[in-house]
Amino acid sequence: MVTRKILGPLLVIVIAACGGTEASNATSGAPAAAEGARPERIVSISTVATEMLFAIDAGDRVVAVDSMSNYPAEAPATDLSGYQPNVEAILGFAPDLVVLSYDPGDVVAGLEAAGIATLLQGAAYTLADTYDQITALGAITGDVDEAAVLVADMQSEIADLAASVQERDEPLSYYHELDDTLYTVTSSTFIGEVYALAGLVNTADAADPDGASWGYPQLSAEYLLDADPDLIFLADTRCCSQTAATVAERPGWETLTAVTNGAVVELDDDVASRWGPRIVDLLRVIVDSVNAIS
Amino acid sequence: MTSKAGGLNPEGDGRSLLGIRWLLVGVGAVLVSAVVGVATGPVSIPLGQVVRELLDRLPLLEVDSSLSAVDRAIIWDLRAPRVVLGLLVGALLAGSGAAYQGVFRNPLADPYLLGIAAGAGLGATIAIVAELRDVLGVVDPVPLVAFAGALVAVTAAGTLSVRRGRVGSPTTLILAGVAVANFFTAIQTFVQQQNSETLQQVFAWILGRLSTAGWAEVWLLLPYAAVSVVGLVLAVGPLDVLAVGDEEASTLGLRPRAVRRAILVVASLGAAAAVAVSGLIGFVGLVVPHAVRLVAGASHRRVIPLSLLFGAAFLALADVVARTVQAPAELPIGVITAFVGAPFFLVILRRQMAS
Numbered sequence: 001m002v003t004r005k006i007l008g009p010l011l012v013i014v015i016a017a018c019g020g021t022e023a024s025n026a027t028s029g030a031p032a033a034a035e036g037a038r039p040e041r042i043v044s045i046s047t048v049a050t051e052m053l054f055a056i057d058a059g060d061r062v063v064a065v066d067s068m069s070n071y072p073a074e075a076p077a078t079d080l081s082g083y084q085p086n087v088e089a090i091l092g093f094a095p096d097l098v099v100l101s102y103d104p105g106d107v108v109a110g111l112e113a114a115g116i117a118t119l120l121q122g123a124a125y126t127l128a129d130t131y132d133q134i135t136a137l138g139a140i141t142g143d144v145d146e147a148a149v150l151v152a153d154m155q156s157e158i159a160d161l162a163a164s165v166q167e168r169d170e171p172l173s174y175y176h177e178l179d180d181t182l183y184t185v186t187s188s189t190f191i192g193e194v195y196a197l198a199g200l201v202n203t204a205d206a207a208d209p210d211g212a213s214w215g216y217p218q219l220s221a222e223y224l225l226d227a228d229p230d231l232i233f234l235a236d237t238r239c240c241s242q243t244a245a246t247v248a249e250r251p252g253w254e255t256l257t258a259v260t261n262g263a264v265v266e267l268d269d270d271v272a273s274r275w276g277p278r279i280v281d282l283l284r285v286i287v288d289s290v291n292a293i294s
Numbered sequence: 295m296t297s298k299a300g301g302l303n304p305e306g307d308g309r310s311l312l313g314i315r316w317l318l319v320g321v322g323a324v325l326v327s328a329v330v331g332v333a334t335g336p337v338s339i340p341l342g343q344v345v346r347e348l349l350d351r352l353p354l355l356e357v358d359s360s361l362s363a364v365d366r367a368i369i370w371d372l373r374a375p376r377v378v379l380g381l382l383v384g385a386l387l388a389g390s391g392a393a394y395q396g397v398f399r400n401p402l403a404d405p406y407l408l409g410i411a412a413g414a415g416l417g418a419t420i421a422i423v424a425e426l427r428d429v430l431g432v433v434d435p436v437p438l439v440a441f442a443g444a445l446v447a448v449t450a451a452g453t454l455s456v457r458r459g460r461v462g463s464p465t466t467l468i469l470a471g472v473a474v475a476n477f478f479t480a481i482q483t484f485v486q487q488q489n490s491e492t493l494q495q496v497f498a499w500i501l502g503r504l505s506t507a508g509w510a511e512v513w514l515l516l517p518y519a520a521v522s523v524v525g526l527v528l529a530v531g532p533l534d535v536l537a538v539g540d541e542e543a544s545t546l547g548l549r550p551r552a553v554r555r556a557i558l559v560v561a562s563l564g565a566a567a568a569v570a571v572s573g574l575i576g577f578v579g580l581v582v583p584h585a586v587r588l589v590a591g592a593s594h595r596r597v598i599p600l601s602l603l604f605g606a607a608f609l610a611l612a613d614v615v616a617r618t619v620q621a622p623a624e625l626p627i628g629v630i631t632a633f634v635g636a637p638f639f640l641v642i643l644r645r646q647m648a649s
Contacts, residue, residue: 019372068491083490173338181498182624207623221506222368223622226337239495241425252371255364 009194038142039097039117045085046101049121050075051276052097052137056146064093071270071278087111097140124190124275131155150277157280161287162197172230172290174200175219176272180240182219189215190275191235198286203229222242225252231289232258233265235272242266265289308406316590320603324381327610331377332369334614336621339365375509379571380610382512382519383504384578386568388605389526390561391579392586392597396533397554397561398468403535405565405579408471408558409447412478414569417443418499419482423489436499437514438571444566445480451475504613505624511571522564526598529557533594575609575628581635582608588642608635 034045042062044050050069053062065075066082080089082102087110090098098111099119111118121138124130129153174195176185185191187202188211195202203224207217236242244264247253258264267285271278332343343361347369350357361369377452387405394403406412420426421439451471466642486496532553535543540550565579586600612634614628 083493084487128616140486162386179494179498181503183494183498184572204622207620213623217620217623218505218625220336220617220624221373222617222623225364225368225372228623239492250506251375252364252367255367 019228033078037096039095039140041093042096042097042099042141043080043090043095044069044075044099045080045090045107046099046121047071047082047270048101048124048133048274048276049099049119049137051274051278052134052150053141054132055150055277056134056138056141056143058137058141058143058146061141063095064090075267087114090114099137126190126193127158127279129190130275130279133275154277154280156284158197160281161283164291165197165199165287166291168199171199171201171290172293173203173227173229174233175203175224175227175229176233177236177242178216178273179236180242180246182221182224184219186215186217191272194279195285197283199289200286200290203227221252225255228255228257230258230261230293231263231265232256233267233272233286233289235267235269237266238269261293263289263293308643313593313596316586316596316600317603318467320600320607323607324603324610327607327614328377328381331380331610331614332373335368335373335617337365337368355509369506375512376504376507376613377610378512379464379504379507379515380613381606382515383568383572383575384582384609385602385606385608386519386522386564386579387597387609388569388582388601390565391605392583392594392601393526393529393533393557393561394579395583396537396594396597397557399537400468401584402580403468405561405569406475406574406576408562409449409475409478410444410483410562410565410569411574412475413443413445413447414440414566415443415476415500415574416447416482416485417441417570419485419492422492422495422499423485427635437511440499441518441566441570445562445570447478448473448558448566449565478513491631492532497542499505500574501626502574504627505617507571518563518567522560522567522603525557525560526602527563530594530598533557533598537592539596542604574630575631577628577631577635578605578609581631581639585639585642588645593616 040061042053042058044053044062044065046066047069050065051071053059054072054075059074063076064078064080066080066085067077068082069075078093080086084104085100085102085107087107088212090107090111091114095116097117097119099121100107101121101123103120108118108120117140119136121133122134124133131154134147134151138144141261156270159240176195178184184204184207185202186205186208187193187196188205189207192202192215200238204217204219207213207219207223208215232247234242234244234247243266244259244262247264248259253259265285267282271282310376329345329348333339339361346357347361347366349355387598389404391403394402394405397403398407418436419441420443421436424445426435447469448525451467451474454474455467455470471523477597486493490585504518532548535546535548536550539544541548543553569575582605583597583601586597590596590600609631612630613627615630616625619625619630
């Protein structure tokens with residue numbers, strides 16, 4: 001029992017960090033159907049794919065999304081599980097295309113056996129992966145043009161935001177908090193790339209120099225106090241009810257520059273953990289916070 | 295053998311001296327681990343400054359440590375509570391482990407035996423899923439509900455092994471504990487799967503929260519720790535009598551079942567409180583009492599106090615390793631206790647076999 005409990009968190013990290021290590025776009029099952037007919041009943045077992053599908057105007061053909069897909073609001077939420085997808089439950093929605101971010105068992109194989117087209121899109125490691133996934137989604141749903149427009153829009157907005165970052169002699173540093181036990185990200189992650197666009201330097205890189213924690217180490221509190229980042233971003237406002245106020249109350253944290261300067265930024269956990277179209281919104285919050293520091 | 299007249303210990307002064315010697319070693323180990331714990335971490339603060347800072351806090355002493363505000367916060371707000379908590383949790387896990395092994399006369403008994411881990415895990419999961427933190431405001435409800443869950447599980451195991459006023463054998467109690475643990479784990483897994491968005495938080499709790507613990511957790515644990523430690527120390531005599539068997543204990547004027555029950559309550563209270571603030575830390579309650587027994591003898595007069603002391607020192611030092619081996623990243627302390635504890639234990643075991 002104890003072993004299982006210790007292995008559990010690893011599983012969570014694996015889900016979060018390397019949902020699809022093999023390939024970020026794996027299409028399978030009924031290829032003829034995928035190329036020919038335009039899918040009319042799409043099931044999304046991926047929060048990110050749900051956001052992407054609605055952003056490329058395929059939303060009206062999405063018949064069911066998993067329980068964690070909470071954006072956009074009009075997404076047809078069901079109790080389908082993204083952690084333990086169940087083939088029968090998915091088939092109950094009579095889909096002609098199923099998009100997943102994670103295949104823990106033989107879900108893809110099960111759907112294939114039932115003759116359903118699937119698209120497995122694991123976690124993106126770079127912005128380029130995100131664009132590839134949007135393009136692949138557009139290709140399989142028949143919304144090629146909409147996908148191309150979305151990618152072009154995202155690219156230009158991100159370029160504009162990056163260009164609007166104030167020039168500085170010394171780059172600012174940041175700490176990105178995943179939960180209140182100080183799990184964080186390094187600059188080698190997807191989210192790290194977004195922060196780098198805003199000219200920020202990651203405080204936690206020393207905690208996972210060789211990528212042994214997949215870029216998601218648990219940071220030592222005293223190291224953080226000593227490193228004294230200029231900005232603190234909280235991606236645990238929902239999961240763990242953290243706010244700038246609760247951070248200021250943590251023992252010893254009153255000594256931090258970010259706390260005394262009011263540079264503790266409360267993010268939306270979901271926006272900060274998904275590699276979908278709203279990454280532009282995340283970058284906007286980051287750039288605004290950076291430019292607010294004189 | 296030069297047994298003095300009236301001496302209760304048939305093995306004489308040699309063994310008593312040995313006991314006192316080990317007691318002093320244990321106290322020394324606690325002090326050393328405390329100083330090492332406060333002086334060591336990912337951020338290097340010169341030992342001289344740390345010692346001056348510690349001396350400055352002693353009454354009537356004024357020493358200028360010339361520490362920066364950040365270093366002072368690191369020592370007093372981060373390291374010190376973590377060291378104290380490590381000492382308390384280690385003492386409670388090892389002490390209650392020694393008591394469980396004595397009560398059940400079972401070398402494999404440990405603090406999680408009677409469903410404490412499963413009950414605490416269910417309590418923590420419910421507190422997280424129900425977002426009780428939002429209800430209670432600043433007070434962190436997770437350890438409180440985890441503590442309640444652990445006590446419910448232990449009580450259930452204890453009650454279920456009684457039938458028509460007859461208390462079952464130690465084996466009955468162990469089996470009841472295993473059944474209760476599995477039942478609670480099933481509920482916990484179900485609740486967790488129904489609320490998969492809280493998975494990360496639940497696992498973070500199970501893996502242990504020593505890394506972000508502060509004085510608040512120390513104050514939370516302290517009253518239960520005090521009651522449990524005093525109770526365990528008072529239990530050494532009855533435990534030694536129980537060791538000769540229930541019938542013999544009865545003829546010596548002890549009521550074995552009542553005594554066993556009282557000791558279980560005291561040990562479970564401490565173990566449940568420890569688990570509630572620290573998460574699940576395996577191996578300490580098993581290895582420390584056995585190691586103590588191998589080096590200092592099987593009498594509970596030695597095993598209980600020495601388990602408390604060496605358990606405290608062991609966990610405080612394991613925590614030092616947890617926060618430095620991958621610095622500035624943290625490693626879950628349970629990994630250290632098993633990784634360091636198992637080989638250490640095997641070395642002692644083999645040395646014992648050789649002699």
